[in-house]
Amino acid sequence: MNTQGNINKVTFPNACQLMRWHFHPMGFEATMDAPSSMVARLFDRASGETLIAVAGIPCSVVMTPGQVGRIIQSVEDELESFVPPMTWQAQA
Numbered sequence: 001m002n003t004q005g006n007i008n009k010v011t012f013p014n015a016c017q018l019m020r021w022h023f024h025p026m027g028f029e030a031t032m033d034a035p036s037s038m039v040a041r042l043f044d045r046a047s048g049e050t051l052i053a054v055a056g057i058p059c060s061v062v063m064t065p066g067q068v069g070r071i072i073q074s075v076e077d078e079l080e081s082f083v084p085p086m087t088w089q090a091q092a
Helices: 012-023 065-081 086-091
Strands: 002-004 007-011 027-034 037-043 050-058
Touching (some): 007 012, 007 065, 012 027, 012 037, 012 065, 037 065
Antiparallel strands (some): 002 007, 037 050
């Protein structure tokens, strides 16, 4: 972590590692799709099947822990609002 004044900051790769730990045992990956936004994907580690992908999440190359927390919250909010297709519901 980089320390600047009293604020701890993490680089994008380190922020992604924090998010991987947070979402474990689900798989998590993220890529920056623009200089100030990212695409995050949660997936089943066994099959590789994507559970949810969220695009356009605001981020930067260096973030504070609060910004990482907001990214996690936005992915969790999207996951909670996800309604599986009828074919998935029939298999359950």
